[in-house]
Amino acid sequence: MRGMRDKKGVSLLEVAVVISIMGILSALGVSKMQRAIANTKVKDAAYNISAFLERASNEARRMSTTLCVKTESGNSNMLVMFMAPCNSITVQTVRLDTLLLDSPNKIISNDGCTNKIELTNFEPNGAQFSPRQGLSSAPVDGGFFAVQYGSREIRSAAIKYKKQNKFEPSISYDDCEWSGI
Numbered sequence: 207m208r209g210m211r212d213k214k215g216v217s218l219l220e221v222a223v224v225i226s227i228m229g230i231l232s233a234l235g236v237s238k239m240q241r242a243i244a245n246t247k248v249k250d251a252a253y254n255i256s257a258f259l260e261r262a263s264n265e266a267r268r269m270s271t272t273l274c275v276k277t278e279s280g281n282s283n284m285l286v287m288f289m290a291p292c293n294s295i296t297v298q299t300v301r302l303d304t305l306l307l308d309s310p311n312k313i314i315s316n317d318g319c320t321n322k323i324e325l326t327n328f329e330p331n332g333a334q335f336s337p338r339q340g341l342s343s344a345p346v347d348g349g350f351f352a353v354q355y356g357s358r359e360i361r362s363a364a365i366k367y368k369k370q371n372k373f374e375p376s377i378s379y380d381d382c383e384w385s386g387i
Contacts, residue, residue, distance in 0.1 A: 250308070252362035252376065255363075256373040256374070263335050272290065275332060275333045284306050284307070291336075375387045
């Protein structure tokens with residue numbers, strides 16, 4: 207009886223069990239945290255690209271000229287707004303603005319998932335904005351810029367459907383089904 211009252215502290219086995227449990231719980235939390243960060247960053251990219259494209263549409267109408275938004279040559283995380291039609295861009299073409307996406311986001315072209323949107327005008331063709339009387343200068347044929355977060359299967363896109371007068375931020379997970387954010 208006397209030996210039990212003199213015991214102070216914990217055994218090495220008890221410490222090892224507690225540390226093991228904490229490690230397992232931490233590993234579960236880190237995995238979920240990484241998924242949440244990827245989800246947030248790819249959604250932010252879709253909102254930023256949609257806003258950038260809306261700005262291009264407004265600028266084309268305000269300036270009464272054709273503008274093109276394309277990815278920067280050799281830089282898959284930068285969009286550039288050019289003051290020219292998409293089919294006539296050269297090194298001397300005036301650049302009005304740029305949008306740089308946070309890494310590891312990158313703009314992707316048709317990759318087996320983005321083709322399920324079934325739009326005819328998508329990057330690398332660019333999105334062309336031409337002023338039209340009384341209408342938005344957003345591309346008539348529709349279009350989108352899709353973004354992938356690193357090597358994960360999470361994607362987002364700024365989609366312009368033919369019958370909408372705006373770009374809609376959308377997201378897709380592993381199943382390639384797109385839904386609005």
